[in-house]
Amino acid sequence: RSRILVSIGESFGTSDKFQKINEMVSSSDWSLKRSFDQGSTPKPLKRL
Amino acid sequence: AQECQNLEVERQRRLERIKQKQSQLQELILQQIAFKKLVQRNRQVEQQTKRPPPPNSVIHLPFIIVNTSKKTVIDCSISNDKFEYLFNFDNMFEIHDDIEVLKRMGMACGLEVGKCSPEDLKIARSLVPKALEPYVTEMAQGSISNVYISGV
Amino acid sequence: RYKSLQKEVSDLGEAEEKLDELISKSNLQLKLLTEDPQNKKLGYVMCQDLRSTVNPPEQIVMVVRAPPETQMQVSDPSEGYQISLKSSRGPIDVFLCPED
Numbered sequence: 430r431s432r433i434l435v436s437i438g439e440s441f442g443t444s445d446k447f448q449k450i451n452e453m454v455s456s457s458d459w460s461l462k463r464s465f466d467q468g469s470t471p472k473p474l475k476r477l
Numbered sequence: 478a479q480e481c482q483n484l485e486v487e488r489q490r491r492l493e494r495i496k497q498k499q500s501q502l503q504e505l506i507l508q509q510i511a512f513k514k515l516v517q518r519n520r521q522v523e524q525q526t527k528r529p530p531p532p533n534s535v536i537h538l539p540f541i542i543v544n545t546s547k548k549t550v551i552d553c554s555i556s557n558d559k560f561e562y563l564f565n566f567d568n569m570f571e572i573h574d575d576i577e578v579l580k581r582m583g584m585a586c587g588l589e590v591g592k593c594s595p596e597d598l599k600i601a602r603s604l605v606p607k608a609l610e611p612y613v614t615e616m617a618q619g620s621i622s623n624v625y626i627s628g629v
Numbered sequence: 630r631y632k633s634l635q636k637e638v639s640d641l642g643e644a645e646e647k648l649d650e651l652i653s654k655s656n657l658q659l660k661l662l663t664e665d666p667q668n669k670k671l672g673y674v675m676c677q678d679l680r681s682t683v684n685p686p687e688q689i690v691m692v693v694r695a696p697p698e699t700q701m702q703v704s705d706p707s708e709g710y711q712i713s714l715k716s717s718r719g720p721i722d723v724f725l726c727p728e729d
Contacts (some may be wrong), residue, residue, distance in 0.1 A: 432704045438695040438716075440539040440575065440663045440672075441508045447541075447572040450703045454569050454710065484634040491641040498648040505655035512662055516671040523671075535673040536692055538663070541701075542726075543691040543712065544683045551689070559720035566710035572703070573682075578674065581682035606658070608651060625644055 492624070499621045506609055506616065508576050511584035512538075513604045518584075538575045545570035593617035676726045690726035 433450050523529050545551070549568040555561070573581075580589045586597040593601065598617045602610045615621045662668055680686050695701075696719035704711040714721050 432702055434700060434702045436698055437541055437574070437693070437701050437714075438539060438697040438699040438718075441512070441659060447574060447577070451571050454571070454703070454706055456706075481631050481634055484631065484638055488634060488638050488641060491638065491645060495641065495645050495648060498645065498652060502648060502652050502655060505652065505659060509655065509659050509662065512659070512668070512672065515674070516668050519671040519673060530673075530675065534675060536676070536679070536694070537669075538672045538674075540692055540694045542679055542683075543693065544688045545691075547687055547689055549689060551691075553723075559722075560716045562712075562714040562721055562723060564712045566712075568710065569706075570710060570712075572701075572712075575674075578679060578682050582674070582678050606654075609655070612651075625640065 495624055502609075502612060503616060503621050506605060506612055507580065507585045507589050510586060510588065510601050510604045510613075511576060511579040514584040514586070514600075515579055515582075541572060541574045542578060543570050543572050588613065588616045591616065591619040679726050680728075687728065692724055692726055694722040696721070 431453065433453065435446055435450070543564075545566060546568055549566050549570070552565040554563040579585065586601040587593045588601055593616070598614065601617070602613050605613055612621055615623060663672065676690075679690050679692070683690055693714065695714065696716050698718060699714060699716040699721060702713045702715075704713075714723075
């Protein structure tokens with residue numbers, strides 16, 4: 430599955446490098462899915 | 478006919494590259510104008526108030542912002558040395574970098590959307606070197622599209 | 630037709646060279662601009678500036694200030710909305726923008 434890696438910490442770079450990330454996040458219906466199958470306990474959050 | 482065909486392909490290729498480079502130059506011009514305008518604004522405010530703002534109320538560049546709904550639950554894990562963070566959200570979020578924030582603050586004089594008033598255009602042209610002025614004028618009416626912009 | 634194509638391709642070549650020159654000059658100007666100590670000091674925004682750029686304004690706004698080359702990874706939302714930050718050149722600063 431896709432995951433997006435970007436480098437941050439520098440001033441000004443390529444224009445709108447977060448556009449792809451925002452599109453990926455907003456296009457998903459993960460929160461909707463979770464609200465539907467409310468019964469299933471949410472997956473344990475990954476820890477550092 | 479074959480040589481015309483080859484030249485046609487080469488012409489198309491150069492037009493594509495010029496289009497990509499024009500949008501790269503456009504972004505650089507926007508960043509230059511936005512940063513200069515931000516510095517100008519802060520300098521004016523500090524001169525009016527005769528002092529710099531409290532240190533904990535300013536956010537220096539570079540930065541990024543992550544914004545999400547107020548209802549979102551954010552689970553955050555941090556390593557002891559603060560070199561690593563892990564955030565888990567239970568809702569969508571958006572990420573924007575500093576230049577995107579400056580554009581939304583109006584620091585790019587509306588050039589990023591091709592809507593620039595005559596006064597703003599005058600300010601924007603004054604913030605770039607002479608060689609870039611024709612590009613700023615083009616950007617004020619939309620994006621740079623003319624392939625042969627006569628430089629100054 | 631061959632002659633006119635030849636002329637147009639050569640003109641495009643010149644236009645492209647001019648663009649290359651302007652891009653490298655603009656990159657240099659931007660670098661000098663952002664590295665100037667005086668500009669570094671004045672290159673800041675206020676919390677209310679950030680608030681004015683999000684819609685609706687009463688959202689949670691988290692600010693991340695990281696050293697150069699910090700890696701940010703955003704996982705595929707099907708695994709959950711997750712962002713990880715990993716720095717190799719210093720601590721990362723994260724704080725929430727106050728609402729008022």
